[in-house]
Amino acid sequence: MHVTLSVNGTEHALDIDPRTTLLDALRDHLDLTGTKKGCDHGQCGACTILLDGKRINSCLTLAVMHEGDAITTVEGLSTPDALSPLQAAFVAHDGYQCGYCTPGQICSATGMLEEIAAGWPSHVTDDLEADPALTREEISERMSGNLCRCSAYPNIVDAIAEVGGAAK
């Protein structure tokens, strides 16, 4: 099946099996292997990407459903020489170990900070009317879909808090 995917600002015309997930299209067909596969079932967050700016698990959607959508992967956030503020903060705070969950954490955090800025409440937000504060508790709650078996969690939260300008 033909589909044209717009990934990190570049259009890619693909002829793929309709069963191909967006994740496998990125990894196997476009060689964008920064997006990781940890479970293929929407259970780990390693495959998180930004779809029109919103974070999604790319293993849970089919590539052919995304003609015309703006897809951003971790490769689209930077180059190794010019990291995004979140990427640089992950390095500075050691917000990873093996690095396998890391692109998902970073894409997820990028989307998450936008959600907070847009005023979306979470399970731990006390006041649903007010703008949610960027506390450690909010960050941890909102990032809980991104597993890290190396368990860099406290460092990841430090990195996100610094970039998001969290209340101490």
Added chain:
Amino acid sequence: MNITFKMDEPVGSSLLDHTRQNVISRPIDRIEGPLKVAGRARYSAEFKFPGMVHGVLVGSTIPAGTITGINETRARALPGVLAVVTDYETFLRNPGQGLETEAPAQGVREIAYFGQPVALVVAETFEAARNAAGALDIAYAPAEARLDFRALQSEARPKESSQKSQGDLDRAMMDAAASIDAVWTTPSQNSAAMEPHASTALWEGDTLIVYGAYQMLSSDRQQLADALGLAPDKVRIIAHYVGGGFGAKLGISQESVAAALAARALNRPVQVVMTRQQVFEATVRRSETIQRVRLAAGADGRLTGIGHETITANLPDEDFSEPASASTQFLYGGEARRFGNSIVTLNQVLSASMRAPGEAVGMLALEGAMDELAEALDIDPVELRKRNLPPRHPMDDLPFSSRSLAECLDHGASAFGWADRNPRPANRREGEWWIGQGMAAAARSNMLITSSARVTLGTDSRALIETDMTDIGTGTYTILAQIAAEMLGLPVEAIDVHLGDTAFPAAAGSGGSFGAASAGTSVYLACKRLRETLAERIGATPEELVLSEGMARRGNAAKPFSELVTEPLVATATVEPGKTEENFVQAAFGAHFAEVGVHVHTGEIRVRRMHGTFAAGRILNEKTARSQCIGGMVFGIGTALTEELVHDTRLGTIVNHDLAEYHLPVHADVPRIDVVFLEERDHAANPLLAKGIGELGISGAGAAIANAVYNACGMRVRDFPLTLDKLIAHLPDPDAVQP
């Protein structure tokens, strides 16, 4: 220049204490960090080759029996399918154990556990292979399976090599002023590294190249060569980046052999990635345990007897048994002692090493028992431990190479604010929560494993390190660069580190907390050799030589490397364990402190804060070391509260074979974690004077949490994990103490 060094004697001093470059130990950022955060570090399933095709493993649907036939018709008829690869003799039945150099159990006609890979379906695309894998018709003659660990525990066979005893423990128990005799149980667990096991296999002539997600490449290469009947030099394994291991990737797993056979049959590169479910069902687990711990003590709190006996499970013909008493044997004194393991044969996936095999679950029992003893004697738990530190190994009468445990206990207690703890259980309430604090000691044996590295000092004043050592998130790239930078007087940026390729000198690999010290020592020794050459070239003795900023100096005379090194200088060094291994007890130590809340109505447990003080010889990089300890402590949260692999005792399946149902700690489960390292040097461990830390953080962490739960709500749960169903029926009266 090849040198070999055997660790037969404690080393007097380490050059790292004299080079004064201020690079070693510094908390510098990981040198490969920018690649990882930008998604440009490539893992084993991320290499593509022309003509590469995809394989999907098919697992057995019975736990025991024999395959009577495989009908490929339906699978082969699907579009894109290239082959159904089966090889009853050669396919791996079990994955390999760590450090083994022979092939793991092979032969898959006989089924030993549910999910045992029996065939590989290969297709042009992953989608086609996955679909066809579900269409393979396999007929079985089922046999009776052994599936119920607790029901079969009376049939456990003793593991002879683990039986140790001294004095009369029964007598000591009878004569004790206070004693504990109880049974702790811990569940089956899975390492659940985020990167699934994967191999990309291709043949270049008669040489097999595998990009494999493995921890110990040099022994894995030997396992793979043996399994395929090849000479080891006809196998090359590459793993530049490994997405976590935690023991599950120590030995080779089934996808490697399957991919290699398929690649040979099809004459095309083949990539095989296990599904998450296959990782749970077919790789490696930590065995469930039943542990009986006995402690006998006088009224002064001094132990007179200690026993730690463990029942574990494994597959037929596998004799690994979780060594739960590993640190119990030297951590505390007491004349009468008894230790031993026994194994129940089960038709469940292989039991092998998962992070800190032994201590990770053994210290849940030991340190829980110590907490109970402290209460029985009305002695502070920190003080009870300090009173029982033996001067030498209580059975082998060996000295400790270094042991700052008392210092860790004191420092941790004061940093955590232990003095303010209310020792009366169920006595502190905040809102809807009972609040409690607990502690435990940490201990993990230290090892040195033979390891080699080559260091090349180039004419461009850069150094290149080459070894088949892996970095599985442990920080190897960075600490090896730091060691070389410190030794050679070069900036870290001038060191290139090439790891994870068996084309390089064979290293220890990542496992058992020995990687950093073993591989690090080989780099140290090679650099030391290069220093000697540079010293000669400027007419200095090695003692006079000072290297810094790319210059070699002797007194006031200085020459740049560019003048001294006109041809690349190469040194290869190997370190081997020696007599210090037999003559000293070597372990890293620490102290864990935890505060939890237990919900007054539901029994839900939340960890509120954790503190760990550790001493592990020289710390090679404070930043990556701290992350290692945090990682271990979070494993402790999972061990204490959430992780349990549930085996169906009728069907042999793993009920929760995915990341939705096997509960790893997530962000919201993890509080702020403090980690402090005390200054220490270990002269018997290795010339770096460093000890391993990769597993120290988990050892004892879960016990501190369980002890805190007792302090919070007065309930001793000895059956891990501490899920709320085990608490809710017996929670104290919420109104007994007002918030």
